[in-house]
Amino acid sequence: MDLSDLANKLGFTPSDSKRLVRKAAELRRLADIQFNSSVIGVGETCKAIICLEIAATSAQVIFDRKTAIKLSGMSEKAYTRSLIAMQNGLGVKNKLDVRELGIQFGCIRLIPLVQKALSLYRDRFLAALPASRRASADSTRPVFTAAAFYLCAKKHKLKVDKIKLIELCGTSEDEFNSVSTSMKDLCFDQFGITKEKTDAKKVKGNRDLLDELPEKRRIEDGGYLSDDEDEPSLYKKRKRMDEHAYKEWKSTVMESNNKNKETVSAKRTKQAQLNFPKLVPETKVEAV
Secondary structure: OOHHHHHHHOOOOHHHHHHHHHHHHHHHHHHHHHOOHHHHOOOHHHHHHHHHHHHHHHOOOOOOHHHHHHHHOOOHHHHHHHHHHHHHHHOOOOOOOHHHHHHHOOOHHHHHHHHHHHHHHHHHHHHHOOHHHHOOOOOOOHHHHHHHHHHHHHHOOOOOOHHHHHHHHOOOHHHHHHHHHHHHHHOHHHHOOOOOOOOHHHOOOOHHHHHHOHHHOOHHHOOOOOOOOOOOHHHHHHHHHHHHHHHHHHHHHHHHHHHHHHHHHHHHHHHHHHHOOOOOOOOOOOOO
16 A cells, blocks of 8 residues: 555645655665565555654654554554564664653553652662763663553552553563563662561560560460470360360260171171071871
């Protein structure tokens, strides 16, 4: 499909359409020279639409992504994957804006929080690097913006699609997780989630005193027994009572089983006697 026709279907104004079509045509020719787009699963129509989106993004012109996906005949996930592959192949740096993410994911109230946390992280990140590496360090890549947005959303208990964020910033899951870990380490006050754990020593009063005298601790108070210590009398008594009750129950069951066996045996003997044929006495015949 022609680029001009696609630009009209995507709703570009006539003034924007001309320069965007010109820029998209340059990108398509560059893509044909540098790599084979069919190898990465991008057809000609999809390639033209993606070139128009890249041109619109670089010119800061609003692009209708939903209409573009429909025209490409691909799913949203497949289209995003193809877009990232084309950007990487063309060497185009993707720009991810916090405000756009807030609008897209319905988390507008996170925008100022993410911007503040991201700025603080960049300052601490550069300060932690040696002076020789600060000039070459780049913390403005989209993966940093996406990770900051995800961590802030998680901190404020808002659901955000992590996979979609990874696709939008054009990175791998490993790199995304690595950046997230770095952000939590340097700016735990901005991105971290505190998990309070109850200290067992603070549950009951006078725990320090009880710890100094372990032999005074009782089992009822959560104490412990060692192999060298004698069991408390209450524990022994309860244990003996349980053993005695178990022995009584066991003897009752065994006695009941024996009675049942004797009853069954008696019934079988009686039945055998009833079924056994009776002998008829022989009659003597006297001679005449």
